Amino acid sequence: MNRTGSTTPRIGLLGTGPWAVATHAPALAAHPGVDFVGVWGRRPEAAAALAEEHTVAVYEDADALFADCDAVAFALPPDVQAPLAIRAAQAGCHLLLDKPVATSVAGARELAEAAERARVASVVFFTLRFAKETAAWVAQQASVDGWFTGRAQWYGSLFTPDAEGNPYAASPWRGEKGALWDVGPHALAVLTGVLGEVTALTAAAGPGDTAHLILRHTSGASSTAGLSFTAPPAAAGVEVSVLGEAGAQTMPGWGGALDAFGAAIDALLEAARTGVPHPCDVRFGARITELLADAEAQLGRARRS
Template structure:
């Protein structure tokens, strides 16, 4: 087996590399999502190794990095020099610019949703990925759960005429995840990518979407699909619930099909996500949930903004 690429070597889609060594990943961000999820998952291996963390405050980066034996990079350029892939756990406006730099430096990207704060920023990321020929993958968490994949396979066998869905929680009411960008943009940018992705995949490609309400309180989306179906999506991060609620109900001439995350253990998602990202990096074959998918979702989000 050939060795893995040296630190700083570009990892390009379509250039297979067989290696026993884990993918060396640098993490951007030291906030609650980086601490609770990204660092822990990337360090758990065996497919990936967390080698460095960079954040605006070096001390914060050190606090995230040291428990996993990683280093706190003094600059973003230093982070890029130490890794072959970059994972992002920062606000969309920050991610977009840094992701373009990483892609053009030949690094694979593990991207949060949404790609950026708006369509031009998201397109810049997708274009940079395409230009550089690097692997990219979106952290659409639920898509990596076996139950979600079972649901989507079952949905593909149905004739669907309508759908109802919701993604609701109370994280914006206070706590670690009531962050500035989420409070500013609300549930549409934070939760919308998850639900629109599932509806777009389960029902049929969305041709139009319009939103009503206030994304910082409650927003309702109406989607029209290529197959003529119509779907509704309710989004809020500011409702008091005992736990987050994500549910899709698909209707048509056959029995309804329901997807509900209430009984699911999200810990089952992370090993799948990590393994598939590492496989994509090592083989050079981009996954389906890549930056171009992120751009597609960003375009739907833009359509959904209440006028």
């Protein structure tokens, strides 16, 4: 992985928002297997502050960061991430991407093709596929045959008055795209991890930004996903379960995102070292974008009718 010739793989960070500050930068700084070298951001003052906090360099030019790194991590809005990640891949950097990888099918496919052409490794940070407790649960259920159906409920109150002061509530892309695009990737990553690839999808609109998905999987099982950022606070919560010949199994809770992101770094290092794609690589990320775009189109038609 050491394209730059360093003893330890050098990794940079693009992004300076609350997710980068709380998770990406601390996890990169603490990881013993990488050398966290620098930060680039669209807000130079925020990039300088984050770089100073972790005693790394601040970069005014993203391409200069790519030139100095073996890999880069992204904490950017999806449609800002995608074109920058293409440039990073073309510069030979392995990619640790945030979800969704893009909100357009064309952008997601272009990114996946760029990574393939450049022969760089990629991992998309679907948190629950890397958090120890939930990743183990997904692997365990995936090894069991006979699942009949599954259910994911991801209900939050991000777009209600009770969320005032939540830094993620001010995110422009979340405001535009809603829960479907922000937490929908998590639900799909878990359900497909257990039940297999989605072969058919139907979407129906609920109140506010609420979306209900009905999915058919390659295993023959079906599943549903309820997604919302406009749920009443008393109704908020996350629950995933599968039912079948083995009975009912409910996904456990999970620890903080720091450890999960550390596991994602490990996964990227392993994929780069072995050349074996990770299940949550950019191709998988692009497939999730395809499913979400399909759902969004169906919801748009329903809301206009």
